[in-house]
Amino acid sequence: MQESHPLEWSGSKTMQLTEWEIWYTYSTYLKSTVIDLEAAARRLVDSGVALCAVHRDGQANWRSKTGTQSGQISVQISKSGSRGTIKVNPDQKDASYEEFVEQALFEAAHFRFNEMRLYGTDSLLPPPYIRMMVGQCNLANTKEDVFIRCYPVIKLYESGVLTVELRIISPDRAIEPSDFIEQYVNLFQTGFDLIEVPPAISKIGTRAYHHTLRKWSIRGRRQLLSLGFSHDRVVEDLTTVEKIGRFQF
Numbered sequence: 001m002q003e004s005h006p007l008e009w010s011g012s013k014t015m016q017l018t019e020w021e022i023w024y025t026y027s028t029y030l031k032s033t034v035i036d037l038e039a040a041a042r043r044l045v046d047s048g049v050a051l052c053a054v055h056r057d058g059q060a061n062w063r064s065k066t067g068t069q070s071g072q073i074s075v076q077i078s079k080s081g082s083r084g085t086i087k088v089n090p091d092q093k094d095a096s097y098e099e100f101v102e103q104a105l106f107e108a109a110h111f112r113f114n115e116m117r118l119y120g121t122d123s124l125l126p127p128p129y130i131r132m133m134v135g136q137c138n139l140a141n142t143k144e145d146v147f148i149r150c151y152p153v154i155k156l157y158e159s160g161v162l163t164v165e166l167r168i169i170s171p172d173r174a175i176e177p178s179d180f181i182e183q184y185v186n187l188f189q190t191g192f193d194l195i196e197v198p199p200a201i202s203k204i205g206t207r208a209y210h211h212t213l214r215k216w217s218i219r220g221r222r223q224l225l226s227l228g229f230s231h232d233r234v235v236e237d238l239t240t241v242e243k244i245g246r247f248q249f
Helices: 037-047 099-119 179-184 199-213 218-238
Strands: 019-028 052-053 057-064 067-077 084-090 128-134 137-141 147-156 163-167 194-196
Touching: 037 052, 037 057, 037 067, 052 218, 057 099, 067 099, 084 099, 099 128, 099 218, 147 179, 199 218
Parallel strands: none
Antiparallel strands: 019 163, 052 057, 052 128, 057 067, 067 084, 128 147, 137 147, 137 194, 147 163
């Protein structure tokens, strides 16, 4: 876990926190041979699981209102290493970016900038990976009146190593230090009875769960396929649009 912003005073006599971020990071791995990262990035964006996916070497795919678009992100670092230039070179002439996608591409490029500062511009470290921005997810405990927005970032390495980072940004209000610790720092101690995720994750999550249970017969696979279509219709019926500031999810 890391807190990425300094804590600030709200101006009142008692200390309150107004601007901060927390990143919860978990790691695991996939039992797989070398993964085709470029193909995986395209499929994850096409399916809607990721809003954008950026390869370590700059190849990027992102969602737009007209479908999946692609391009190359160029990150140039100054001689001093303290400044850099980020530029997106789209493959399409009519490339477009939804507002959160544009922000997510910048965040991915900024991470790459710091990797270049740490390892050097010609280093083979870190090994090849893709960084995927999922979009907003909501966690709620209706009994305790707790509601938290988080923005998962998934990093998949060619070797199968996987990290999942849950980025939590401060709400539009000041909070007491005790609430900050109880509700956010100790988030793992809170149980949630309502979780809202992007529709594509809900769709693929159900399929993935059933396929990990056992090997299904041909008849069983047909039943799963039928259930999957029914589940997709329910997800579409329950899907809502939430607007947060200038971003929409």
